Structures are given as C-alpha cells and as structure tokens.
Amino acid sequence: MCTGIRLIAQNGAVIHARTLEFAKNIESKIVILPRNYQLQGTGPAGKADGLSWKSKYAAMGANACGLPVIIDGVNEAGLAGGLFYFPEYAQYQDANQEQIKQTIAPWELLTWILTNFATIDEVKNNLPQIKVTNTIFGPWEIVPPVHATIHDMSGKSLVIEYLKGNLVMTDNPIGVFTNAPSFDWHLTNLRNYINITAQNVSKIELSKTKLTPLGQGSGMLGLPGDFTSPSRFIRAVAFSQSVVNLDDEQKTLDAAFHILNLFDIPYGVVREKINNDIHYEYTQWTSAADLKNKKYYIHTYDDRNIKEFDLSQNDLNSQKPIFFDK
Numbered sequence: 405m406c407t408g409i410r411l412i413a414q415n416g417a418v419i420h421a422r423t424l425e426f427a428k429n430i431e432s433k434i435v436i437l438p439r440n441y442q443l444q445g446t447g448p449a450g451k452a453d454g455l456s457w458k459s460k461y462a463a464m465g466a467n468a469c470g471l472p473v474i475i476d477g478v479n480e481a482g483l484a485g486g487l488f489y490f491p492e493y494a495q496y497q498d499a500n501q502e503q504i505k506q507t508i509a510p511w512e513l514l515t516w517i518l519t520n521f522a523t524i525d526e527v528k529n530n531l532p533q534i535k536v537t538n539t540i541f542g543p544w545e546i547v548p549p550v551h552a553t554i555h556d557m558s559g560k561s562l563v564i565e566y567l568k569g570n571l572v573m574t575d576n577p578i579g580v581f582t583n584a585p586s587f588d589w590h591l592t593n594l595r596n597y598i599n600i601t602a603q604n605v606s607k608i609e610l611s612k613t614k615l616t617p618l619g620q621g622s623g624m625l626g627l628p629g630d631f632t633s634p635s636r637f638i639r640a641v642a643f644s645q646s647v648v649n650l651d652d653e654q655k656t657l658d659a660a661f662h663i664l665n666l667f668d669i670p671y672g673v674v675r676e677k678i679n680n681d682i683h684y685e686y687t688q689w690t691s692a693a694d695l696k697n698k699k700y701y702i703h704t705y706d707d708r709n710i711k712e713f714d715l716s717q718n719d720l721n722s723q724k725p726i727f728f729d730k
Contacts, residue, residue, distance in 0.1 A: 405674070405685055406488045407636045407667040409644040410579025411660050412559050417653035420484040420555045421660035421692035422476060422581075423667050424466070427676070427683035428544070432466040434700065434713050434728040435474060437519055438720050443472075445508035445516070448499055448537040454507040455534055459519035462720035464700050464713060466691060469543045472725040473515045478693035478700055480715055481522030485554035486581075487514050493584045494549035496566045497535040509539035510548050513564070517554060524560040528573055536566055553581040557695050563587045580640045583633035590637045597638050600627055602646035631674050636667060653694050657701065660692050661710065671705070 408422035424432070437443070439462045445454030465477015476486035487510075499507045508516055513536055521527050538547045552564040553576065561576035565586055574587050582590065601623040607616040627642055628635035643663045650656045667687070674685040691702040698715040718726060 405583060405631065405633065405636075405669070406486070406581075407640050407664065408486060408488065408553050408581035409640050409660060409663060410555050410559075410561055411644060411647070411656045412649075413652050413656040414649055415652050416559070417656060417694065417696040418482075418484075418555055418557060418559055419653065419656050419660050419692055419694060420478070420486070420553075421657075421664055421690070422486050422488075423664050423669075423690045424476065424688050425669055425674075425685050426489070426688060427685045430468040430475075430688065431470060432468055432475075432689060433470070434464065434702070435467045435472060436462060436464045436715065436718055436720070436722070436726040437472060437474065437515065438462050438722040438725070440721070441519075441725070443515065443519065445512055446539055447504050447507050448539055450540055450542065453504055454509070455505060455516070457516070457520065461519055461522065462715065463515070463518035464698075464715045464718075465518070465693070466689065466702065467727075468511070471511075473511055474518055475511065475514060476691055476693075477514070477518060478695060478698055478715070479518040479522075480698055480720065482557035482695040482698065483518060483522055483524075483527075483554065484556075484693040484695050485514055485517065485552055487511070487550040487552050488581060489583050490549045490551040490565070491584055492549070493586055494551060494566055495569050496538045496547070497569055497571065499535045499537050503535060506533070507535045507537045507539075509541070510536055510550050511541055513550070513552055517552075523556045523558070524554060524562045527554055527562060527564075531564065531573065532571060536571075551587075555579065555695065578641055578645065580637060580644060582637040582640065585634075590634065593634055594638065594641060597627070597642070600624055600638075600642050602642075631669060639666065653696050657692055657694060661690065661701075661703075664690050
C-alpha cells in the first residue's frame with residue numbers, strides 16, 4: 405500500500421511525494437549513488453550477471469534492506485519517482501540466454517532510471533531496450549510485484565507497469581499513483597466520482613422545505629474513506645487537484661505533506677491473517693522530492709519531524725554510495 409501525488413507550484417517547481425506502507429519493516433536508509441558508479445543488474449536466476457552500467461547522474465533517495473538501490477528518490481537532473489507495490493498484477497518479461505546481459509530485477513528498475521536519464525521522453529525511448537525479469541528478491545524470497553511512477557522537471561508524469569509479461573508505459577496527466585489494479589483501471593474508475601468537488605453544495609428547497617448542508621465539506625460527500633488502493637486513488641486525486649496552486653516549491657512541499665497526512669495508516673488499523681500470524685500494514689515513512697532544488701524530505705512512523713537531504717551538498721563524485729539514517 406502506497407499513495408503518491410505530484411504537485412506543481414506557480415513558479416513551475418515540481419514536487420513528487422508519497423507514502424510507503426508495508427507489513428514488514430523494509431529497513432530504509434537514505435542513499436546517494438554518485439556519478440560514474442558501477443552498477444550491476446541481477447539476472448533472472450538471481451545472479452549478478454544482468455545488465456552492467458555506470459551511473460550518468462547522481463541520485464538520492466530511500467533504499468530497502470541495506471542495498472545500494474533506490475526505491476524512491478530524485479536525481480541531479482531533476483527526474484524523480486518511486487516503486488509502488490503491485491500485487492497480483494505485476495508479471496515481468498522473459499529473457500533467453502542471449503538477453504541475460506540486458507536484464508535487471510524489479511527492485512533495480514528505479515535505480516536504473518534515475519542513474520541514466522533526465523526526462524520522461526528519455527525513459528520512454530530507452531526502457532524498451534532492457535528487460536525486467538521475474539527475479540526472486542533474496543531477503544524476502546519472493547518476486548517483488550512493483551510498478552513505477554516517474555516525474556520530470558517539465559511536470560510530465562509516466563506510469564511504468566509490466567502486465568502479462570509486457571512493458572506498458574502510460575502518460576499520467578494527474579500525477580496520482582497507488583497500487584493495484586492497473587493504472588488504466590484507476591483512470592476509468594475516476595469517472596464514477598466526477599460529481600466530487602471542493603465547493604460546498606448549495607441549499608435546495610423541497611416542497612417549501614429548505615435543506616442546507618450539515619457544515620463544511622459537503623462537496624466531498626461520498627468520497628471513499630477506506631484504505632483500499634482504488635479509494636486512496638480517488639481521494640488523492642480529489643485533494644491534489646483541489647489544493648490551492650501555491651507560489652513556490654516550499655509552500656507546495658508543505659501542501660504535499662499535509663495531503664499525505666490524510667493517508668497515514670496507524671499500526672493495527674489494517675491487518676491480514678496469514679496462517680496463524682497477523683500482519684499489520686502501516687505507514688513506515690512519507691517522503692517528498694523537490695525536483696527543482698534536488699532535495700529529498702522524509703519523516704517516519706516513529707519520528708514526525710521532517711528531515712531534509714540536499715543532493716548538491718554532497719560529494720557526487722564519491723567512489724562509493726553514501727548512506728544516511730532517515
């Protein structure tokens with residue numbers, strides 16, 4: 405479970421923000437992958453025999469399980485994005501023996517994108533040249549089902565999904581992203597809520613009886629309030645499209661965190677019984693990337709103070725990744 409939004413300030417600054425929910429602690433830290441750093445993709449069999457590349461751009465963001473990979477972040481060219489859980493729908497590509505050197509694992513997808521490209525158009529042109537395969541992630545012993553959202557400094561957004569073994573790239577004009585089903589389904593479902601508005605409903609008169617709304621917010625009456633992915637998608641669209649278009653990146657960043665506060669999942673509110681164990685899905689962290697200034701912001705479940713990480717204030721030519729506690 406994750407919820408992502410994109411906000412654009414009046415000065416053109418783009419903010420990518422999201423929550424990260426999971427039942428298992430993914431042990432995220434903030435990592436910087438420097439320029440000209442050698443990266444090695446994981447092949448279908450789980451070996452370090454996939455695509456090999458050197459980073460063109462330095463990138464910064466949250467990792468998982470101590471690895472030098474980025475699951476949410478921004479690069480020095482102003483490209484940002486995140487991986488989101490995509491259960492039951494993600495099905496990656498097959499690769500024959502001759503194609504192994506062009507493969508990466510699902511959890512390496514965003515790292516490959518952020519270390520190589522500056523714009524959505526570049527991603528669109530180059531992504532078909534590699535293969536993302538059904539590779540088992542060792543720490544979890546599963547093939548992680550994920551899809552991705554990407555934004556660039558122009559305000560363009562792209563959704564990347566692997567459906568039935570095929571790469572599907574979809575432009576995302578609203579910049580909102582959640583989880584399953586596939587993105588096209590969410591866009592269709594959005595049509596069920598076109599009556600939702602930030603404007604309060606006007607009073608009406610029925611048989612000489614005047615009816616007025618019971619307080620503020622009547623235009624949003626009927627907005628789904630549960631934590632399922634379709635409902636969160638609708639709420640995220642309603643809030644991100646209704647918030648006042650603010651002056652600059654700082655005010656827009658503040659607005660993004662306020663919006664995502666409405667998606668925060670306390671520990672115990674969402675639970676699933678698997679065999680005899682209860683698994684609790686909760687918001688492990690909430691983050692935002694400022695694409696204009698190449699800054700990354702994050703707060704965690706246990707610490708609501710927002711921490712700032714400035715990519716430009718670090719050695720982007722370091723010989724190895726730089727890790728920070730979030």
